[in-house]
Amino acid sequence: MRDLNLYDFKRALPRMSWTRENLYNLWRRSLGELAKETDFTRTQKTLFQQRWIAKRLIRAYHGDFINEKTFKRWYLPSTLPDVRPRRGQTEDYVMQLSKWAKSPKVMEKNAKVRRQEIDGEEQEELPPVGSLMFSEVERRIDVVIFRACLAHSVYDARRMVVHGRVSLNGKKHQNANARLAPGDMVSVDPKAISFLRPKPPRAEMSSEELAAEGLKNEPSVLADGSALQKVSPNGGSSSVEDEGITTPQFNLPAYASPFIFVPAYLEVSFLACSVVYVRHPTARPGYSEIPTPYDADGEVVRLAWEWYSKVRPRNRSKRQLAREPENRQ
Known part of the structure; x- marks a missing residue:
């Protein structure tokens, strides 16, 4: 990788890792002095700067080991459903006419109806589909190994795959760029798992x-x-x-144990040191299955999608399709 200093405290970019340095940077971005950089409610930065900052933070965690050109072409979905509430303009137009007509009763009635509609929109939870932008990255075999807590970081998971310590459906597999299909089983050599130590x-x-x-x-x-x-x-x-x-057992670091979890779309067997990719990750109202250090439907994810919305994948030719990373659908 070009950037060897992954956990630089000056930049403080969270990565897919359980090291002390990365957890410290994650705390600084969430609750520390750098949390204000992702608060765009009151900022003097331009819209371009806000989108670039959000894109920089998102790419540092979700697939920083993937080339930017490759990410845009093969790992970025063409579209995302827009579920944000759209306020109608009919009621606002009627309220403006009532204001000019000096009809206080009509204005009060329209305002009451409008408040009820807004309250109903707030009560109706919407799925955070913005996080689905990374669904293709979550299908990668190295990311699946890291999510299953079989590797200390996604970089360790990539080394396991490249060095031949991983099996896919019972066969040796050394392509770290492969995207899994539902039902695929990944097995890791117990000797390569750093969490596994003799009891x-x-x-x-x-x-x-x-x-x-x-x-x-x-x-x-x-x-x-x-x-x-x-x-x-x-x-x-x-x-x-x-x-x-x-007898071997999993010895998780004391500083990382409270944060480690397994996503719902994976079925892990720690006794067999294997994981089954059950299905593709989804999102439902109020919950996203894709782990991310930022709000799944917050400003950072939305601004990052707005940045990439201008560079959506184009129609791919046969020559381009021949260079596509392994996709098992």
Whole structure:
């Protein structure tokens, strides 16, 4: 990548990562001193500057590893449905005529009707379709691995794919630009997962770790006095008190655990280190399935879409279609 300093504190651009530096930049953009840069209600910036800032923030998180030209041509949808409420002009025209006619009763009646319509529009929640601009990016195999919490960052997920540590539907897959289809299963080599570490033996665990695992008060012997046994893969048995037993488990960083989650369109099996891409992400009133650090229907997403609305994909020729990244539909 051209930009190696991804977590620069001066720019503070959130990325797809669970590192300390990225979470700190995310806090600065959300609640810190840089939160005012995305508040465009009272600003002296021009509309062009607002759109460029929104586009810069959006692209830094959603697919900064994708070339801008490639993103415009293959990952940008041609259209997005406009669900913003459009206020009719008939009532305003009648209110203006009543004002000039000096009819206070008619003006009061029209104003009351207008207030009821506005209240009804506010109560009716609209789906945040602006976030669907990134639905094609969320289908990428490296992004799916990161969303499934099988990689520390999307850049680690790309390395896993390129180095042959990932299987797609049971076959080795090394194309990180592939877009998955509903029903595809992605499996990751457990040795390549940084979150997966061997669990220490019970004899070496502290009282706090035992309490966290729920093993502090667990009896180690059965009612008849025999020791609790565990069946080994080769058919034998071993005691849980043996010091040689180490079982792998996911050890998430303490600073990232409260923020890690799995989207609704993925089905993850941490025991098998695999994830199934169930369906394409959608949006419903008041909720968007695409994770984003910004408001799914806020000013940043809307201004970014307005920036890209002028560079929508053109009609693609056969020569251009031959260079399209792998799309499994």
